[in-house]
Amino acid sequence: EVQLVESxxxxxxxxxxxxLSCAASGFTFSSYSMNWVRQAPGKGLEWVSSxxxxxxYIYYADSVKGRFTISRDNAKNSLxxxxxxxxxxxxxxxxxxxxxxxxxxxxxxxQGTLVTVSS
Amino acid sequence: NFMLTQPHSVSESPGKTVTISCTRSSGSIASNYVxxxxxxxxxxxxxxxxxxxxxxxxxxxxxxxxxxxxxxSASLTxxxxxxxxxxxxxxxxxxxxxxxxxxxxxxxxxx
Numbered sequence: 001e002v003q004l005v006e007s008x009x010x011x012x013x014x015x016x017x018x019x020l021s022c023a024a025s026g027f028t029f030s031s032y033s034m035n036w037v038r039q040a041p042g043k044g045l046e047w048v049s050s051x052x053x054x055x056x057y058i059y060y061a062d063s064v065k066g067r068f069t070i071s072r073d074n075a076k077n078s079l080x081x082x083x084x085x086x087x088x089x090x091x092x093x094x095x096x097x098x099x100x101x102x103x104x105x106x107x108x109x110x111q112g113t114l115v116t117v118s119s
Numbered sequence: 120n121f122m123l124t125q126p127h128s129v130s131e132s133p134g135k136t137v138t139i140s141c142t143r144s145s146g147s148i149a150s151n152y153v154x155x156x157x158x159x160x161x162x163x164x165x166x167x168x169x170x171x172x173x174x175x176x177x178x179x180x181x182x183x184x185x186x187x188x189x190x191x192s193a194s195l196t197x198x199x200x201x202x203x204x205x206x207x208x209x210x211x212x213x214x215x216x217x218x219x220x221x222x223x224x225x226x227x228x229x230x
Contacts (some may be wrong), residue, residue, distance in 0.1 A: 044221060059217045108165040
C-alpha cells in the first residue's frame, strides 16, 4: 500500500525556518518525481515545488523561490522541504504528492502537515 | 503562467447532473493534459479524472470530463449526483515552465 506521511509542521514566527519531511512507503520511491502542494486555511490548492527522481530537475512556485528548498533522499525514501524566511502567507497545510507520468497526475497524497506562521 | 478559472461554487439536487468548468487564460487547453481532483472536507485530494477524460479505477462512471478548444476550457460532469459527491473539485494542468497550475477550486453542494 502506498503511503506518504508528512511531519515537521508547527508554529513558527515570521522570519523563522522549518523543515518538513515526507516518509514514503509501499512503492519504489526513487522512480517517481515528488511534489509539495499547500493549502492555506479555507483556500485552494497551490503547487509549491517539484523534484525529479535523480534530483536533476527542481522547480519552485514564484511565491517560494529563493526561500524554500526541496530535496530528497532516495536511500531513506524521504522527501523534504526546507522553509526559510517564513511569512504569514505561508501558513497552510503542506501535502507531499507523488507524481505519476503515465498516467499524468498526482496519484497519491499524504495527509498533510500544518504550518502556522504567526508571532 | 496561465491561470485556470473555475466557478467558486455550484449546487444541484441529488440525482441531477452538474458540470464544473475550468477555463485556461492563455495558451491552448489542449496543449497539456487536465486533471481533476476531489477533496472532501478534512481529507486529502484524490484524482477523479486524469489526462483530460480518463477515470482511475474505482471512480464511478458518473464522473466524466472533456476539453473544448473553442472555449479553451475543460469540464467535469457528474451525473446521478449523490450526497457523497459533495466536495471541492480542482482542475490542474502543466505549464511550459515546468510548473503545475491548479484552478481555484469549485465547491459542489448537493442539496
